[in-house]
Amino acid sequence: MSERVKFFPGREVSAEAFQSGSVLLTEYSTDLKYSWASGVAISKFLNELKNGKIVGRKCNRCDRILVPPRMFCEECFRLTDSWIYTKDTGTVNTYSIAYVGTDASRLKEPLYIAVINIDGASPGMGFLHLLNEIKSEKEIKVGMKVRAVWKEQSERTGSILDIKYFKPL
Amino acid sequence: MPANQQVAIVGVGASKFNTVTSGLSYKEMMFDAAVKAYADAGLDPRTDIGSFICCAEDFWDGNSITDEYMPDQLGAKLRPLFTVSGDGLLGIAHAYMHILAGVADIVAVESHSKLSDVVSKKEIINLGYDPVFGRLPHVDPRYLAGLEMRRYLEESGNTHEECAEVVVKNRGNALRNERAVYGAKVSTKDVLESEEIASPLTKLEESQPADGSVVVVLASRRRARKISDRPIWISGISWFSDTPNAEEMDFGQARYALHSSIKAYKMARVTNPSKQIDFAEVDDTYSYKELQHIEALGLAKHAGKFVSSGKGDPDGVLPVNVSGGSLGMGYFIEATPLIKVYEAVLQLRGMSGKNQLPNPKRCVVQSWRGIPTQSGVTAILSR
Numbered sequence: 377m378s379e380r381v382k383f384f385p386g387r388e389v390s391a392e393a394f395q396s397g398s399v400l401l402t403e404y405s406t407d408l409k410y411s412w413a414s415g416v417a418i419s420k421f422l423n424e425l426k427n428g429k430i431v432g433r434k435c436n437r438c439d440r441i442l443v444p445p446r447m448f449c450e451e452c453f454r455l456t457d458s459w460i461y462t463k464d465t466g467t468v469n470t471y472s473i474a475y476v477g478t479d480a481s482r483l484k485e486p487l488y489i490a491v492i493n494i495d496g497a498s499p500g501m502g503f504l505h506l507l508n509e510i511k512s513e514k515e516i517k518v519g520m521k522v523r524a525v526w527k528e529q530s531e532r533t534g535s536i537l538d539i540k541y542f543k544p545l
Numbered sequence: 546m547p548a549n550q551q552v553a554i555v556g557v558g559a560s561k562f563n564t565v566t567s568g569l570s571y572k573e574m575m576f577d578a579a580v581k582a583y584a585d586a587g588l589d590p591r592t593d594i595g596s597f598i599c600c601a602e603d604f605w606d607g608n609s610i611t612d613e614y615m616p617d618q619l620g621a622k623l624r625p626l627f628t629v630s631g632d633g634l635l636g637i638a639h640a641y642m643h644i645l646a647g648v649a650d651i652v653a654v655e656s657h658s659k660l661s662d663v664v665s666k667k668e669i670i671n672l673g674y675d676p677v678f679g680r681l682p683h684v685d686p687r688y689l690a691g692l693e694m695r696r697y698l699e700e701s702g703n704t705h706e707e708c709a710e711v712v713v714k715n716r717g718n719a720l721r722n723e724r725a726v727y728g729a730k731v732s733t734k735d736v737l738e739s740e741e742i743a744s745p746l747t748k749l750e751e752s753q754p755a756d757g758s759v760v761v762v763l764a765s766r767r768r769a770r771k772i773s774d775r776p777i778w779i780s781g782i783s784w785f786s787d788t789p790n791a792e793e794m795d796f797g798q799a800r801y802a803l804h805s806s807i808k809a810y811k812m813a814r815v816t817n818p819s820k821q822i823d824f825a826e827v828d829d830t831y832s833y834k835e836l837q838h839i840e841a842l843g844l845a846k847h848a849g850k851f852v853s854s855g856k857g858d859p860d861g862v863l864p865v866n867v868s869g870g871s872l873g874m875g876y877f878i879e880a881t882p883l884i885k886v887y888e889a890v891l892q893l894r895g896m897s898g899k900n901q902l903p904n905p906k907r908c909v910v911q912s913w914r915g916i917p918t919q920s921g922v923t924a925i926l927s928r
Contacts, residue, residue, distance in 0.1 A: 402676050410662055412571070413661070
């Protein structure tokens with residue numbers, strides 16, 4: 377109740393009422409499956425990750441190099457023109473150290489999550505990934521140079537996780 | 546009788562429709578439709594379009610925030626865009642309101658289906674049912690179409706054979722439409738003898754999934770006259786929701802189509818639809834739905850006889866689903882009615898190809914949101 381509302385008609389529901397089944401709930405769970413076609417641009421990107429390479433697309437009008445690649449330039453609204461390979465190094469745009477798991481538990485090993493601008497791509501282009509081989513949390517800085525650490529070729533599947541993580545350069 | 550000419554369609558574009566589009570991502574497919582629509586309108590989306598509207602349902606796209614993933618491929622980056630969780634015609638209604646309210650002079654509406662990406666189609670339909678009463682375990686949710694069909698045939702006096710005639714007509718029409726992917730020559734016997742999904746509904750009486758994206762560009766009267774030498778006017782548009790509860794549905798008539806059409810006809814100053822409408826693109830997700838909708842829209846009193854006597858054929862008095870409809874073109878979830886709009890615009894412009902009707906001036910396009918809904922939109926398009 378509050379300052380204004382001193383009394384409200386009705387009966388408070390307790391946790392026991394739910395546990396004993398005197399208050400009924402309708403429960404339902406679902407399991408939805410999708411199988412998204414990656415398309416021309418992302419298929420090429422994922423296939424090249426398998427080869428240990430990062431590929432982007434160049435738009436000849438705005439001269440930007442888009443990573444991950446797109447078959448169309450969202451600024452100029454036209455088809456992009458060519459494939460461009462970039463380096464596998466980059467700069468930390470921003471980072472966060474994630475301490476909490478999906479079940480609200482504290483992670484024993486916190487995750488270093490970063491947005492990485494890839495060298496050779498246009499400003500603001502790159503992708504979200506993990507940092508590792510960090511000696512101390514204080515070592516991580518915005519603007520830090522990093523390099524991709526790849527899985528062994530035989531273990532790569534054409535996934536963004538073919539790059540295991542980025543480490544300080 | 547001059548048509549209501551406040552908002553017009555000035556550009557349309559569509560991706561290539563197909564049963565499966567595994568080579569393109571949904572974004573690449575949408576870009577394809579958008580480029581064509583803007584070229585058709587002669588507009589640059591980066592500078593000329595004031596509002597973008599996507600019609601998509603999150604469950605079908607597999608993202609709980611579909612709108613966030615829409616702008617880039619529509620030329621809408623850093624531009625006003627929102628998603629309507631409804632069918633493509635509802636997006637046209639929003640565009641109409643944006644223009645009349647002065648929010649924007651030119652609006653783009655998009656809707657798409659990438660059903661080939663969706664594995665759990667039946668479960669998504671099931672999630673539309675009431676969790677207490679509707680979600681029967683271990684049964685395909687299309688049982689509701691069987692329930693509706695039986696009661697509708699009982700009340701209307703239409704027959705199952707006449708429902709099968711709808712399939713014969715629409716899949717036959719699709720053979721003359723190069724954009725349709727389910728064109729076929731089938732007989733009423735084929736339809737009636739195909740496997741039963743939920744009696745009386747059979748397999749061939751259900752439209753089959755397809756992929757595609759459509760973009761429609763609309764403009765105010767003033768801008769439309771400058772942009773286009775062949776604007777197609779939205780002379781009337783209205784929408785209604787009935788009930789999703791099977792116990793309360795009026796299976797005998799499609800009340801959402803009846804009531805939305807009454808309002809849409811009034812806006813369009815149509816007083817005698819069966820005389821004043823030149824052709825109709827109505828929802829035909831299932832065979833019987835076309836009959837139910839023909840009656841609700843006032844196009845014929847006894848839709849079964851109307852269809853079986855050939856009055857709804859391309860050379861009949863009032864062609865219905867000359868495009869092939871969903872039975873002939875495929876079922877595109879929320880994009881289904883926008884594809885009907887696309888086909889109607891081509892007809893009204895005289896650009897439809899082999900299935901072009903002679904000189905049509907006014908048509909009705911109508912949507913239904915699928916089981917278990919009783920919701921839909923009716924629009925009158927004219928030139």
